[in-house]
Amino acid sequence: xxxxxxxxxxxxxxxxxxxxxxxxxxxxxxxxxxxxxxxxxxxxxxxxxxxxxxxxxxxxxxxxxxxxxxxxxxxxxxxxxxxxxxxxxxxxxxxxxxxxxxxxxxxxxxxxxxxxxxxxxxxxxxxxxxxxxxxxxxxxxxxxxxxxxxxxxxxxxxxxxxxxxxxxxxxxxxxxxxxxxxxxxxxxxxxxxxxxxxxxxxxxxxxxxxxxxxxxxxxxxxxxxxxxxxxxxxxxxxxxxxxxxxxxxxxxxxxxxxxxxxxxxxxxxxxxx
Amino acid sequence: xxxxxxxxxxxxxxxxxxxxxxxxxxxxxxxxxxxxxxxxxxxxxxxxxxxxxxxxxxxxxxxxxxxxxxxxxxxxxxxxxxxxxxxxxxxxxxxxxxxxxxxxxxxxxxxxxxxxxxxxxxxxxxxxxxxxxxxxxxxxxxxxxxxxxxxxxxxxxxxxxxxxxxxxxxxxxxxxxxxxxxxxxxxxxxxxxxxxxxxxxxxxxxxxxxxxxxxxxxxxxxxxxxxxxxxxxxxxxxxxxxxxxxxxxxxxxxxxxxxxxxxxxxxxxxxxxxxxxxxx
Numbered sequence: 001x002x003x004x005x006x007x008x009x010x011x012x013x014x015x016x017x018x019x020x021x022x023x024x025x026x027x028x029x030x031x032x033x034x035x036x037x038x039x040x041x042x043x044x045x046x047x048x049x050x051x052x053x054x055x056x057x058x059x060x061x062x063x064x065x066x067x068x069x070x071x072x073x074x075x076x077x078x079x080x081x082x083x084x085x086x087x088x089x090x091x092x093x094x095x096x097x098x099x100x101x102x103x104x105x106x107x108x109x110x111x112x113x114x115x116x117x118x119x120x121x122x123x124x125x126x127x128x129x130x131x132x133x134x135x136x137x138x139x140x141x142x143x144x145x146x147x148x149x150x151x152x153x154x155x156x157x158x159x160x161x162x163x164x165x166x167x168x169x170x171x172x173x174x175x176x177x178x179x180x181x182x183x184x185x186x187x188x189x190x191x192x193x194x195x196x197x198x199x200x201x202x203x204x205x206x207x208x209x210x211x212x213x214x215x216x217x218x219x220x221x222x223x224x225x226x227x228x229x230x231x232x233x234x235x236x237x238x239x240x241x242x243x244x245x246x247x248x249x250x251x252x253x254x255x256x257x258x259x260x261x262x263x264x265x266x267x268x269x270x271x272x273x
Numbered sequence: 274x275x276x277x278x279x280x281x282x283x284x285x286x287x288x289x290x291x292x293x294x295x296x297x298x299x300x301x302x303x304x305x306x307x308x309x310x311x312x313x314x315x316x317x318x319x320x321x322x323x324x325x326x327x328x329x330x331x332x333x334x335x336x337x338x339x340x341x342x343x344x345x346x347x348x349x350x351x352x353x354x355x356x357x358x359x360x361x362x363x364x365x366x367x368x369x370x371x372x373x374x375x376x377x378x379x380x381x382x383x384x385x386x387x388x389x390x391x392x393x394x395x396x397x398x399x400x401x402x403x404x405x406x407x408x409x410x411x412x413x414x415x416x417x418x419x420x421x422x423x424x425x426x427x428x429x430x431x432x433x434x435x436x437x438x439x440x441x442x443x444x445x446x447x448x449x450x451x452x453x454x455x456x457x458x459x460x461x462x463x464x465x466x467x468x469x470x471x472x473x474x475x476x477x478x479x480x481x482x483x484x485x486x487x488x489x490x491x492x493x494x495x496x497x498x499x500x501x502x503x504x505x506x507x508x509x510x511x512x513x514x515x516x517x518x519x520x521x522x523x524x525x526x527x528x529x530x531x532x533x534x535x536x537x538x539x540x541x542x543x544x545x546x547x548x549x550x551x552x553x
C-alpha cells in the first residue's frame with residue numbers, strides 16, 4: 001500500500017511547508033526591528049503604527065472598500081439573474097453563456113484589462129473608481145455565476161411547482177423557495193467576489209487612472225520603490241482581513257448548504273465537481 | 274403564465290448586456306486595432322504579423338519574451354503538477370478530520386493577499402537572506418536567484434499551486450480506496466500503482482488544474498514585476514508597458530491578441546488531448 005509510502009508523505013509535508021513558510025516569514029518580519037529584514041533585530045510594533053498612520057494606506061483602504069462593495073453588488077445582480085435565466089434556457093444559448101463565463105475566468109487579466117482600458121479610452125469614458133468597479137464586476141460575476149449555478153442544479157423544480165400548486169404567486173415562490181435555496185450560495189459568492197476585488201492589482205492598475213489608488217496599488221508601489229517592514233505590517237493586516245472573509249464564506253456555505261456538499265466546501269463547488 | 278415566461282427571458286438582459294459591452298466588445302476592439310492600418314504604427318504591426326515577415330518578428334525582443342512566457346508557463350504548470358499530485362493524493366488517503374485540516378492548509382494561504390505572498394519571496398530569496406544563508410551554511414555556495422527567471426518560477430508555482438491541488442483532490446476524493454488495495458494485492462509496486470491507477474484516475478482533475486494554472490500564468494504581470502526586478506520580463510509586463518508607459522495602443526493590442534491566440538491554440542490542443550486520454 002502506498003498510503004504509508006514515505007516518499008509521498010515527505011513530498012506532501014514539504015509542499016505544505018512551502019505554502020506556509022513565506023506567510024509566516026511576513027508575519028515574523030512585521031515585528032522585526034531591523035529594517036533590512038536580513039536577520040532578527042528584536043521585536044517592535046513600530047511598523048504597525050507607521051502603517052496605521054500612513055495617509056496613502058488609509059485613503060487606499062477606503063477606495064478599496066468602495067470598489068469591493070460596488071463590484072460585489074453588481075456581480076451578484078448579474079450572476080443571480082443570469083443563473084435564473086440559464087436554468088430554463090435552450091441548450092445552445094446555455095452553451096454560449098457557459099463559454100463566456102469560462103472565458104471571463106480563464107482569460108489572463110492583463111489581456112482583459114488592456115482591452116477594457118482601450119474601450120474606455122476610445123469611448124472617452126473617464127477612468128477612476130467607477131471604471132474599476134465595472135472592470136472587477138466582469139470577472140467577479142463569472143465566479144459568482146459558477147457558485148450560484150452549482151447550487152441551482154441541486155434545486156429540484158418539483159419543490160417550486162408544489163409551492164405554485166399550493167397557491168403561491170410566482171413572486172412568492174421565487175422569494176420563499178428559489179431565493180431561499182440560493183441564499184447560501186449568494187452570500188458565499190458575495191464574500192468571495194469581495195475578496196477578489198479587495199485583492200486585485202492588474203484591472204485596478206489599468207482602470208484607476210492617476211486619481212484613484214486602491215490599497216493593493218499603494219502596496220504595489222511601495223514594494224517596487226522602497227522595501228520596508230511597513231509592507232509586512234500592512235500585509236499581515238490585509239491577510240487577516242481576507243482570511244476572515246473567506247473563512248466566513250466557507251462557513252456560510254458549509255452550515256447552510258447540504259451536508260454532503262458542505263463538507264467539501266465552497267472551493268470544491270467552485271470547480272463544479 | 275405567459276407574462277411570467279417573458280419576464281424569465283428578460284433575466285438574461287443584465288448578464289448579456291454586461292458581457293457583450295465590457296468583455297466581448299473590448300476584445301473585438303483590440304483585435305481589430307491590432308490588424309488595423311489607420312496609421313503608420315498600426316500598419317507596421319499588421320505587417321509584422323504576416324507569415325512572410327515572420328523572420329523579422331522572430332529576431333525581436335517581443336517574440337523572445339513571448340517564448341519566455343510560454344516556457345515559464347509550461348515549466349511552472351509542470352512544477353505545480355509534480356508538487357500538487359502527490360499532495361492531493363496524500364490528502365485523500367487520510368482520515369476525514371485530517372483531510373479537512375490539510376485542505377485548509379492548502380486553501381488558507383491562497384486566501385491571503387496575492388501581492389503580499391509574492392512579496393514575501395523577495396525577503397526570503399534576497400542575497401544574505403534566510404535561504405541564501407541556509408544554503409551557504411549547508412553547501413558553502415551562495416544561492417542568488419532573486420530577480421532571475423528562477424525566482425519568477427518559484428513565485429508562480431507558489432501562488433498557483435492550490436489551484437492545481439484542489440481539482441486533483443476533487444477527482445481523487447471520489448475514488449474507492451479498495452482500488453489501490455486491489456492493485457497492491459495483485460502485486461503492483463508503488464511506482465506502478467501510481468502510474469497505472471492513481472494517474473489515470475487523477476487525469477480529469479489534472480487537466481482542469483493545467484488549464485486553470487497554465488493559462489493565467491502565461492499572462493502573469495505582478496509576479497515578474499516584483500520577482501523579476503524589472504530585468505526579466507514576461508509578455509504581460511511588455512503589454513502593460515506598451516499601454517501605460519509608451520502609449521502605443523495598437524502595438525500593445527497586437528501583443529495582447531497574440532497572447533490570446535497562443536492561449537487559444539494551447540486550450541484547443543488540450544481539448545483534443547483529453548478525449549484521447551479518456552478513450553484508453
